[in-house]
Amino acid sequence: MMLTNNKKPGMFKARIVCAALIAAGASLAAQAQETSQLSQSPQLPRTTDGRPDLQGIWTNGTQTPLQRPERYGEQRALSAAEAERLQQNAQQREQQSFAPSDPDRAPPTDGNTAAAYNTFWLDRGTQVVNIDGEYRTSMIIDPPDGQIPFREGAPEQNLMEHWRDLHGDDAFLGPEMATIGERCLLFYDFRTSNSSAGPPMMPIIYNNNYQIVQTADYVVIMAEMMHDARIIRLHGEHLPPAVHKWMGDSVGRWEGDTLVVSTRNMHPQQSHYGSGPGLEVTERLRMVSPGEIVYSFTMNDPVAYTQPWTAEMVLYARAEGEQIYEYACHEGNYALPGILAGKRRQEQVQE
Structure with missing residues (x-):
């Protein structure tokens, strides 16, 4: 607004004071809105400190796939009817799997050793x-086709192949050449290129449980x-790019x-869905x-994807009193020492 000569200085000062009061009121309104947001879901x-208490044990098991089926x-x-049918079919398959196995049945002929796992061991949800209120056909909601937007011609970023390219082709030189799963560092599914610990935290065929511990300064x-255990610092700054962590x-x-x-x-050995070291989640x-937390994540890696992509799922609270037992990966695990011992034996024979 322009000042004209017939306006008195006192009126101008009054308007300045009025504008300051309006600005202060807007600031107070914003603070009140923040307070309201913290208390709008009693x-x-x-x-x-008024934040949602996320603490407890949760599971992300689900029948919904990450990428949308072509149909x-x-x-x-x-x-709702389609979703109910899918859930009923999953429950029926689960109940059938719980039935006692026939001890006299013939061994599988297709070489499928995964048949050794029955429902007791699985936890798909x-x-x-x-x-x-929306039953999803896929976790991915953006892009609209529900598919990972892989960049055509993007370099293959398989984490262990990349690591072996740096250190040699022999996969059994030492434990550092074994996969991070074989070394019991992190679970990583090479068939689907996902990780349960994340990020992102993805459901797998079993052990889909998470425990959240929360303070004013950290969430674990x-x-x-x-x-x-992933430690999330609240209100902090990122570490320098040279500092790598297994879960980022x-x-x-x-x-x-x-x-x-x-x-x-x-970490350079960690990859999710073809991502590289520049991934931001x-x-x-x-x-x-x-009993429910909506969990969403956005993957941003311009080298691997044509655009950032976003997926959503639900974390469901486990029943009160349930607990997570220690996952002792190396107990009774003879695979890695057996692989390394075999290589050492081969080297002796070649000498």
């Missing part, structure tokens, strides 16, 4: 991901497999009732009820 359990195209949601997420460097902040976690600086944990 049914949620909360910590002493759905860009159909993002199922009807029977639920379809339901977020805000311990994955059952392989007993990996995670820094968190609260946006209202949502915990937002940014992770970078992944942004996770969001939004508690919607005492």
Whole structure:
């Protein structure tokens, strides 16, 4: 607004004071909104500082796949009836698997050693991901086709192949050449290129449990497999790029009732869905009820993907009193020493 000569200086000062009061009021309103956001869901359990209390034991087992099956195209949601059928079929398969095995049955002829696992060992979950009343056809919601937007011609970033390219082709020179799973450092599924500890934290065929411990300055997420604890610093800064961690460097902040976690600086041997060392993962944990946390993550790696992509799933609270038992990966594990001993024997014969 322009000042004209017929305006008195006192009026101008009054308007300045008025504008300052309006600005102060807007600031107070913003603070009140933040306070309101922290208390707008009184049914949620909360910590002493008013944040949603995420502590407890959770599982992310689900029947919903990461990428959308082709038959759905860009159909993002199922009807309630379709979701119910999928869940009932999963429950029926689970019940059938619990039936006693015939001790006189013939051995499998297709070489499928995975048949040695029955439902006692598996924990895939029977639920379809339901977020805000929408039953999802896939975890991926962006891009709209529900597929990982791999960049055509992107370099193969298989973590162990890359590591062996740096240190030699022989996979059995020493324990450093074995996979991180064989070394019981982190679980990593080479068939699906995912990790239970993450980030992102992905469901696998079993051991889909997580324990969350929370303070005003830290959030710790311990994955059952392989007993990996990720420490998330709140209100901090990322470490220098040269500092690599197996699960990356995670820094968190609260946006209202949502915990937002940014992770970078992944270890060179760690890769997720073709990602490379420049991967940045942004996770969001939004508690919607005492028994559910909506967990979303965005993967950003311009070398591997044509665009960032986002997926969502649900963490479900385990029943009160349940606990996670120690995942002692190396107990009774003779695979790695056997592999290394075999190589040493081969070297002796060649000499």
